[in-house]
Amino acid sequence: MKRMWVLFSLVSLLFAGVATAAVQQGDLELAVSGSFEYENYEAGGNDTFFTIAARVGYFMTDNIQVSGQASGSWAPGPDLYGLGVSGRYHFMPANQLVPYVGAQIEYAWATGGVGDGLMYGPVVGVRFELNPRSDFFVEYQFQLFAGDLDDVFDNVHAVVFGIATEFR
Helix, strand or coil: CHHHHHHHHHHHHHHHCCCCCCCCCCCEEEEEEEEEEEECHHHCCCCEEEEEEEEEEEECCCCEEEEEEEEEEECCCCCEEEEEEEEEEECCCCCCEEEEEEEEEEEEEECCCCEEEEEEEEEEEEEEEEECCEEEEEEEEEEEEEEHHHHCCCCEEEEEEEEEEEEC
């Protein structure tokens, strides 16, 4: 694990000299991510599941991004799929390291007759510019569920890793 971080740090330094503003108004972004999600054990949850998501976003200003997204989660119990929207506010968009906060809401449905409902919650993360068109991002999501899904999924914590490509 330590070797991986050293290698990642060295590769990141190679891109440091070519970095420009990580995000800017008018950028169209395609992002793909994977995450491990954990149900809140205090609320009786005990599952860990893997999610893959894709997002298409547009920067309305240098700071504000709106996105449409699709996701799929595979768990020991029912699988979960979703379509939704999100918004993010990027602090310091001219820097190579850009922290952000946001919110998301998705219509979600599960397999196995579980039903459907809404998934919503806050997002906080940071993105690192690899080159003028690609960013690596890490974010934390807290997901709440409403409707039929509230009986199955409760207070999910997600750690998300992904790559975003900007089209200027």
